[in-house]
Amino acid sequence: MPIAVYVLGLGIFTQGTSEFMLSGLLPDIAHDLGVSIPDAGLLISAFAIGMVVGAPLLAGATLNWPRRTALAALQSVFIAAHVVGALAPGYGVLFVTRVVSALAYAGFWGVAVAAAVVLVPAEAKAKAVAVVASGLTLATIIGVPAGTLLSQSSGWRTAFWGVAALTLVSLLCSLFAIPGGKVSTDETHTVCAELRAMARPQLWLSYAVTAFAFGAVIVTFSYLATLLTDVTDLSEGWVPALLALFGAGGLIGMAIGGKVAAAYPIRTLVLGAGTLVVASGLLALTAESTAATVVLVFVLGLAGYVTNPVLQSRVFALAPGAPTLVGATNTSAFNVGNALAPALGGMVISAGFGYASVAWVGAALGAVAVPGALWAGHLQYRGPRTGGVVAQGAASQEDPAAARARA
Known part of the structure; x- marks a missing residue:
């Protein structure tokens, strides 16, 4: 794997830290800025909204930019927004910086994935995407x-300064490691051509499954720090350890998902989303138990990320003619879940149902993702005569029974 792919993963790591670190910062931010926990939680949704808008918009705008130039410019904007955020005098300014940061990060995601897949041979594309995405895990x-x-x-505010510094290191690495060519080396890869290649119902079904599956795990994760201290009654000192445990589960889930994604894509989606439903429901019922909560936090991380390699790689097979916009739009799909889920969680908390109730929201979102994944499998099994597409973009003449066996 080229070193440039790992540098792209580093960029996702530094910026992804900002995307999710607010789950552990919400109590401090709310206290410092004089807002409620649900209002502070809207900062997570603000970031996600910026990602939803920014991913396809900036990926299209930078389609013909040199890769290195696009990545450096986007990281520079991200750093500047975090410096302003660290100095923000109030909630409103911080909210705006979260949106701006997300716009830049979304553009980086789209360019990074598109760059990764052209840096490796065809058989290594899924692995390259997994390496880049592992930065987030x-x-x-x-x-x-x-x-x-x-x-x-x-x-x-120190955490914001830390993210800005780490992203600067990533930017410097990008300048040395990333080739200077354009994201798309094929002149036919215009925005209009890629949009035409994305006109496939299965692709948009995949995006819907992505949004619900990711929302199912992120809603609980967003309020996990407060749930642990207020419901499970753990001290603040345990919160980083439990967040790391969630991440460890996610890393294991990514590793498992990466190994089985090509062979059993639909089964992986159904099993992962189904496990999220069960684990979220159990957490809602047993959040006052320390032992149960510890186990379920790990399971949520594992189940939440085992589907990630399938969700990330399958869209490229469904629309091979849109290598830049298809990945960028998938980033938007992830962040539709990341925007709506914390907002829904904040609503149930504000309604007086308590912090454990966010896990019920996660269970409900996962319950929608499961039939969506099953329907995707049904369409895949229908075969080429009715528009079925195998997960890895095999030739259209492939026997539907072979696709069924692999799912």
Whole structure:
């Protein structure tokens, strides 16, 4: 795997830390800025909204930019937004910086994935995407707990300064490691051509499954720190450890998902989403038990990320003619879940149902993802005569029975 792919993963790690670290910073931010926990939780949704809008918009805008130039420019904007965020005098300014940061990060995601898949041969594309995406998993294991510790010891603003510094390191690495060519080396890959290639119902069904499956896990994760201290009655010192445990489960889930994604894509989606439903429901019922909560936090991380390699790679097979926009739109799909889920969680908390109720929201979102995955499998099994597509983009003449065996 080229070193440039790992550098792209580093960029996702540094910026992904900012995307998810607010789950551990919410209590400090709410106290410092004089807002409620649900209002502070809207900062997570603000970031996700910026990702939803920014991923396809900036991926299209930078389609013909040199890769290195696009990545450096987007990271520079991200760094500047975090410096302003660290100095923010109030909630409103911080909210705006979260949206701006997300726009830049979303563009980086789209360019990074598109760059990764052209840096490797065809048989290694899924692995390259997994390496880039693993930066986000490492962010939940290392970056989020580290940000929480910084917030607890030196204030939440220190965590923002830390992210800005790490992203600067990533930017410098990008300048040296990333080739200077364009994201798309094929002149036919215009925005209009890629949009035409994305006109496939199965692709948009995959995006819907992505949104619900990711929302199912992120809604609980977003309020996990407060749930642990207020419901499970753990001290603040345990929060970074539990966040790291969630991330460890996610890393294992990514590793498992990466190995089985090609062979059993639909089964992986159904099993992962189904496990999220069960684990979320159990957490809602047993959140006052420390032992049960510890186990279920790990299971949520594992189940939440075991589907990630399938969700990330399958869209490229469904629309091979849109290598830039298809990945960018998938990033938007992830963040539709990341935007709506915390907002829904905040609504149930504000309604007086308590912090454990967010796990019921996760169970409900997962319950929608399961039939969506089953329907995707049904369409896949129908075969080429009715528009079925195998997960790895095999030739259209492939026997539907072979696709059924692999799912």
